Amino acid sequence: MASSPLSILSLTILSLVLLPRLGSSKFVDLSSLPLKYHGGPLLTGNLKLAILWYGNFGRVHKQTITTFVKSLNSVAVPTEPSVATWWRTIESYQPTSKGDVSPKINVQIVKKITDKNYSIGKIITQDFIQKLVQLATGGDKSLLPVIFTAKDVSVVGLCMGKCSEHGTVGAGKLSQSYIIVGNPEIECPGTCAWPFQAAAQGPKMMPLPPPSGNVGADSMVLGFASALAGVVTNPYNTGYFLGPPAAPLEAVTACPGKFGSGALPGYMGKVRIDPADGGAFNAHGIRNKKFLLPAVWNPKTASCWTLL
Template sequence: MAIMLRKSLLFPLVFALALAPPSHGVNTSSLAPTSNAIQYHGGPLLTTPKTINIYLIWYGASSGKDRASITDFFASLSRSNGVAPHQEPTAATWWKSLQTYTDKAGNSIPCIVRLVKQIGDIYSLGKNIKRAQIANYVKNKIETRALPLDSNGIYLVLTARDVTVERFCMGSCGFHSSVTVSTRSRVVYAHVGNPSVQCPGLCAWPFSLPAYGPPGPALVAPNGVGADGVVINIATVLAGAATNPFNTGYFQGDPLAPLEAVTACPGIFGEGAYPGYPGNLMVDKISKASYNVYGANGRKFLLPAIWDLKSLKCKVTF
């Protein structure tokens, strides 16, 4: 078995690249955007066919409420079910911002993201998991045909709040990597943990008080602190996996600790963001929840800024 590219993404409030390989650590914090532009390094992206298929593994016991919020987020990435015509921007337009990222043949990141299959697992690996186990776990699910082999898919493992994954909350809130299956194909996989209990101040900011950095009030989460923390981190991981799946795509800096499409814009969610302040956001009049995009089935989400290849700035309006 060959494991290719190990990228970790630490998403809230302290910016650091001091994590040793083979895991490449990036922390998305409330800091100014990076000064150097992301560059294309000539490698393949997840561009063909014109759809990115998501294979979702719910590991551990998750609430039905959280699952509904997260599956609605996936539904929101390529369509706007339940979104009124006047409700803009949407999660779908956020994802379409990645279409400026093209490969050597000029193919862009697909505008269609489909949640193709979901499976559950009640702690078959226990509640304390090493990162290498996740690679083997995904590989096994494909080789035993629990999930299909899809070279343009992303196999996403979401762990429950009571599951500890190596370096989760210490080195990352999630990561994406790749693994060779049956010596025939590399597939992209990813992990995101539920931060609601273990580290909300790190992995669910700005919906929880910051663990480090400038103080500031926690915002009201539209779908719950845990679910919205997971959504922010899923968005970051998916953007990185699509535009830099094998560590030869779009990134800035050291390839062992790359800044990618979203992690190049740490802690920025709206105009006027600065350390400890996520930026100007929309606020629901009734719930007082903060958000910046509309989603499927009447959902509202807070999604991170994306590095814009044209303006060479962090894009917060979609």
């Protein structure tokens, strides 16, 4: 890692957040368009996570992700900006009376399962998701299964415009929400491991050093943060989103490529550099851990919001 003592780093990435306007050679930044509430339920109260580590994971992957979860509701982090501050913006999507503070959404890991034997293979299609949900939860509908797949596992649908996803299995009273997050180190480092890897398209700028020291671990935190925000604010494709329900832009995906204040289309904004190890970050967590977290659509200001 770099050893620069500078506390602020600005990088320009020119091609990741602009999408072509159909029938035109111009480009439009979709993050300038508002997310709309479509009247459906949000996830509130206590989120009890059942984590499935599918495949082989190193200690750094597990520690980084679990520390991120434990930091979401922590009040013991004295340094701002913090992971908990980022999460409070997600909590603010809940409807409240004027002047009231949004209720807490408490996130807790209550179950962890490891499947080192790749019990359903290394290519995961939609047909297999329900089996993984069952493996993670043991059939407990009160749990939110979060499936992390190792770098040698391919998840059909990921690395093709999205780096993680949330959805539901079952129908009616038997339906259950889930999250699935892949490790992009092998299959799509130039898209889903950016900004810790050089972008697959556009200028080959110097990547940011990951705050944990591990590209896969911090890339999965980004994917998980995006999907967790999405499942809370749009669990059934009837909550907050922009665009078609089959391919919605949500709380995080509506603000692509933004990590710091001053971010513009093609410009990621400012992030801090840890002078101790050179890792790039914008959020403090528990145990003096640091994270790089994505911008969030702020419903109070109707704009993309960053921690810095």
